[in-house]
Amino acid sequence: MTVWDRPEPPTRPAPLDRERIVAAAVALADEGGLEAVSLRKVAARLDVGPMRLYGYISTKEELFDLMVDEVHAEIVPDEPPGDWREALRDRAHRTRQAALRHEWLADLLGGRPTLGPNALAASEAMLATFDGFADIDAVMRAVETVGAYVTGAIRHEVANLRAERATGLTMREWQRAHGPHLSKMLATGRYPALSRLVHDGSEVDAGTTFATNLEWVLDAVAAKLVPSSS
CATH class of the missing domain: 1.10.10.60 (Homeodomain-like)
Structure with missing residues (x-):
């Protein structure tokens, strides 16, 4: 029981x-x-x-x-989502915001399914938007793929927040402190791909990174989902 x-x-x-x-x-x-x-x-x-x-x-x-x-209860949508993509996007952002309010949630994400009434309501609201897809296995893969990204991204972000508190250094301050060592290693010429990433890559905040990467994952999922009418 x-x-x-x-x-x-x-x-x-x-x-x-x-x-x-x-x-x-x-x-x-x-x-x-x-x-x-x-x-x-x-x-x-x-x-x-x-x-x-x-x-x-x-x-x-x-x-x-x-x-x-x-x-x-903080993840259940306020209104029924319009389609599956909106549902998965909304669930992802609500889960991230809940984890930022309750960091311990990151440690419990990704395990066995939660069977409480709020979790079931959140899942029902999301899965109801997949009514137009006959291949239930494809729906499961879609949900699992997005869920895996969300869990990993949230754990990464929360780990960085905990590291900031533990060291007293923000990510930018940590990068500046370790910059001389990294510059010396890159100057050896042994890491050309990494050097290009460090020197040419754009730095964006965690929220933008989460949202952008989520859309990439949703694009990949959309390419695999075939509605029943197709």
């Missing part, structure tokens, strides 16, 4: 429910990452004994599932 199917225990004098537990866990994770979340710490945040939580949640993995589904 999943955590969503299991009924909550009867109300006791100190009010408690899964909604309050999850809200406390999300707040802890927002403050200190997933390592800051444990049933003991959540119980302390709620000013209840740790054993009270076991009537609602059996393991920390269940708690993580509930936390991910809670954040999926």
